[in-house]
Amino acid sequence: MARIVFDLDGTLINSAPDIHCIANKVLEQEGCEGITLEQTHDFIGNGAAVLVTKLRKARGIADSEQARLLADLVARYDDAVELTLPYPGVLAALDNLKASGHKLGICTNKPIRPCRSVLTHLKMDHYFDTMWGGDSLPVHKPDPAPLHAAFAELGDGPQLYVGDSDVDAETGQRAGVPFMLYTEGYRKCPVEEMPHTVAFDNYVDFPKLVQDLLVAA
Incomplete structure (x- = not known):
């Protein structure tokens, strides 16, 4: 076998709908416009850190915020199951x-x-x-x-x-x-x-x- x-x-x-949801919650907390589901598809695949990097670059958030935003995303990730x-x-x-x-x-x-x-x-x-x-x-x-x-x-x-x-x-x-x-x-x-x-x-x-x-x- x-x-x-x-x-x-x-x-x-x-899982893109759930990831889309938590990504936009992270951006909303930063006072930024959310991303589309299609953008979420493009951002998925290389792990959470790369996802956050792409989120930051899409909304002009400084590199210095990477660790904080990554921690925020990861904290939300365990519960991102409903969709x-x-x-x-x-x-x-x-x-x-x-x-x-x-x-x-x-x-x-x-x-x-x-x-x-x-x-x-x-x-x-x-x-x-x-x-x-x-x-x-x-x-x-x-x-x-x-x-x-x-x-x-x-x-x-x-x-x-x-x-x-x-x-x-x-x-x-x-x-x-x-x-x-x-x-x-x-x-x-x-x-x-x-x-x-x-x-x-x-x-x-x-x-x-x-x-x-x-x-x-």
Whole structure:
């Protein structure tokens, strides 16, 4: 059976509405105009610190405010769960994969506490044998170290990585593992410009795609 590690935001769950909400609360506290949901999609992917940097630059807030605003955002992050939902077909696909004996993990740039919080809220945490967040190690994606760590905790077996972004594509490439690209998340560039083994736009056929890749390997 395979070891399958998933990115989280934009891959398994649509968390942008909640992140949009807390980002705008941070900006509102600074007396600044909020950002749009579309901008939120563009700002997600490289972790909370980069998100705050992009928020500051979008509203002309000084670099010296980075640490304070980051602390404000992170303090709100654990409770940012009410608007988040799994993408269609995700739960059925995870049920299928677990029933088939595959070992599943998470490797995300989201801080680990809100990662665990949202998965617990959605009753999805039981699917995963390991979870690695953007602050679990001194480095985060696209550095492949967290992905390697996730696979190591899952034991032996073929490796597959699933994500939605250019960051995930680079992480998979640098880790030297097959990358399955979910095209309906928060990617910022065309599919053809992202290195991937297979691309898919829904989770209905995802277990079959996994099986096909394992047979072909």
